[in-house]
Amino acid sequence: MQLQKKICLLGMYSVGKTSLIERFVYHRFSDHYLSTLGAKVTKKSLQISASDGQQIEYNLLIWDIAGEETENKIPPSYLLGAAGAILVADLLRPETIEALPSVLERFKEINPGAAVVLAGNKKDLLQDIESDSKEILRLAHQLKLPCHLTSAKTGCQVDSVFSALASSLLSRDEANQVISPPKKKAKTRQAKDQKR
Amino acid sequence: MTPENRTSTGKTGVDPLHQLKEILLTDDQRRISELENEVIDLHQMLADKERLLATLSPILTDLLGRKIHESRDDMATALAPLMGEAIRKQVEDSKEDVVDALYPIIGRMISRAVAESMKNLVSSINEQINRRLNVTLWVQQLRARFLGVSTGEILLAESASVQIDHLLIIHQKTGLLIAHKSSTNESEIQVIGSMLQVIKSFIEDAFAEGQHTGDLYEIEHSERTIRIESSRYFYLAVVYSGVPTAAFNESVRGLVHKIQNRYQKPLRDYQGDNSQFNGIDKYLTRFLKANLQR
Numbered sequence: 001m002q003l004q005k006k007i008c009l010l011g012m013y014s015v016g017k018t019s020l021i022e023r024f025v026y027h028r029f030s031d032h033y034l035s036t037l038g039a040k041v042t043k044k045s046l047q048i049s050a051s052d053g054q055q056i057e058y059n060l061l062i063w064d065i066a067g068e069e070t071e072n073k074i075p076p077s078y079l080l081g082a083a084g085a086i087l088v089a090d091l092l093r094p095e096t097i098e099a100l101p102s103v104l105e106r107f108k109e110i111n112p113g114a115a116v117v118l119a120g121n122k123k124d125l126l127q128d129i130e131s132d133s134k135e136i137l138r139l140a141h142q143l144k145l146p147c148h149l150t151s152a153k154t155g156c157q158v159d160s161v162f163s164a165l166a167s168s169l170l171s172r173d174e175a176n177q178v179i180s181p182p183k184k185k186a187k188t189r190q191a192k193d194q195k196r
Numbered sequence: 197m198t199p200e201n202r203t204s205t206g207k208t209g210v211d212p213l214h215q216l217k218e219i220l221l222t223d224d225q226r227r228i229s230e231l232e233n234e235v236i237d238l239h240q241m242l243a244d245k246e247r248l249l250a251t252l253s254p255i256l257t258d259l260l261g262r263k264i265h266e267s268r269d270d271m272a273t274a275l276a277p278l279m280g281e282a283i284r285k286q287v288e289d290s291k292e293d294v295v296d297a298l299y300p301i302i303g304r305m306i307s308r309a310v311a312e313s314m315k316n317l318v319s320s321i322n323e324q325i326n327r328r329l330n331v332t333l334w335v336q337q338l339r340a341r342f343l344g345v346s347t348g349e350i351l352l353a354e355s356a357s358v359q360i361d362h363l364l365i366i367h368q369k370t371g372l373l374i375a376h377k378s379s380t381n382e383s384e385i386q387v388i389g390s391m392l393q394v395i396k397s398f399i400e401d402a403f404a405e406g407q408h409t410g411d412l413y414e415i416e417h418s419e420r421t422i423r424i425e426s427s428r429y430f431y432l433a434v435v436y437s438g439v440p441t442a443a444f445n446e447s448v449r450g451l452v453h454k455i456q457n458r459y460q461k462p463l464r465d466y467q468g469d470n471s472q473f474n475g476i477d478k479y480l481t482r483f484l485k486a487n488l489q490r
Contacts, residue, residue: 001469001471002469002470002471003467003468003469004369004372004373004386004468004470005468006370020329027458028256038394038398039394040394041371041387041390041391041393042392043384043386043387043395050436059370059386059468060388061372061386061389061390063394075397075398075401077397077400077401078394079398080369080370081367081369081371081372082370083467083468093361130439148464173467176467178468178469180465
């Protein structure tokens with residue numbers, strides 16, 4: 001079964017949203033910083049097994065939304081209809097972590113049932129991982145959200161953060177009965193044969 | 197002295213049975229009295245229409261909200277017969293209020309329809325002028341006579357002026373591509389659909405004036421035009437080159453209405469599953485064929 005989903009990458013400017021997408025979709029990284037204007041959409045497919053064993057192919061339309069000083073500057077129509085979001089912070093800039101609760105609040109106002117995952121990016125630049133990641137892990141615990149410490153540069157945990165989001169999408173789709181049980185062709189044939 | 201008198205007075209003059217009754221039943225009697233008062237109060241409340249309404253109003257809103265949330269279709273079925281009557285009554289009672297409420301929508305629809313009709317009229321007049329001045333018309337007339345058909349048919353056949361490259365059905369809320377037909381192989385067609393949504397959202401937000409929002413109708417790029425026809429849950433984007441005729445514009449609107457009517461429920465409840473739109477290809481293919489013949 002194939003499902004399409006709109007997902008958003010949100011967070012302050014220069015936290016590495018575009019780099020995470022570049023790494024996840026194209027397996028590449030550039031140190032050259034180019035600020036995103038408005039939004040840009042990229043596509044990536046992910047296969048995931050449903051609880052009944054059925055293979056679900058998620059076609060993720062990933063909206064890379066320009067980071068703003070305040071989340072209110074993002075047009076609501078960019079967020080509307082998103083099934084999920086990855087909220088990204090720069091582990092070396094505490095203000096980007098502090099901004100996440102209000103970004104989450106705005107996103108959830110528009111998409112109350114959506115799945116959300118946190119990503120603490122630029123892990124490769126940390127001197128003391130345990131101490132420097134404490135703040136985002138504390139926030140993730142407080143908000144009850146999964147959190148991954150990522151590095152777009154090395155690729156560390158990048159696939160995992162998108163997979164975690166896909167798993168959350170799957171749980172929601174199973175709960176909302178969006179995922180239909182696989183068609184049992186063999187049984188139908190058997191039934192027809194029996195009728196004959 | 198009778199035994200009754202003895203027991204009623206006793207030595208101290210107080211009836212022990214009465215005393216026992218009082219000890220055992222005081223609480224119950226008080227409770228009965230309270231309940232009596234409550235029953236009286238309830239009767240009064242039932243009789244007092246205003247009080248009853250004040251009590252029930254907040255619950256009714258919640259109840260209706262919950263019922264609509266739980267079984268939207270059932271509520272729609274239950275309320276549907278009343279809707280026509282309710283609207284008619286409202287129009288009879290307060291015409292002005294209804295006009296005020298509908299003006300932002302109807303006004304916009306009328307201005308758009310008038311603008312489009314004017315555009316078509318200008319296009320049609322230009323076509324006629326060009327035809328009259330064009331010397332090739334004489335050649336066409338000779339050809340028509342030779343082939344035994346009317347000049348109009350020859351002109352119509354040669355004015356297949358629109359070349360359609362893409363037809364995209366895009367979900368209004370998410371920007372996800374529901375269906376498409378393309379004359380070229382375009383692997384990233386889903387991304388094109390979503391980027392179109394980004395552009396559309398940006399323009400509509402940027403030029404929204406207060407409460408007055410509008411829909412993006414057309415984008416021109418080089419020789420290509422992207423014509424957007426919006427419906428409640430989706431929009432149709434036709435990427436074409438050439439000069440559209442009034443009949444082409446009409447067929448775009450017709451296609452949108454057909455899809456809206458046929459797939460209303462899956463469009464409303466869309467969660468990214470395109471398998472719910474079986475047969476939508478048929479509508480798009482028919483549209484392409486009709487516009488190829490034109």
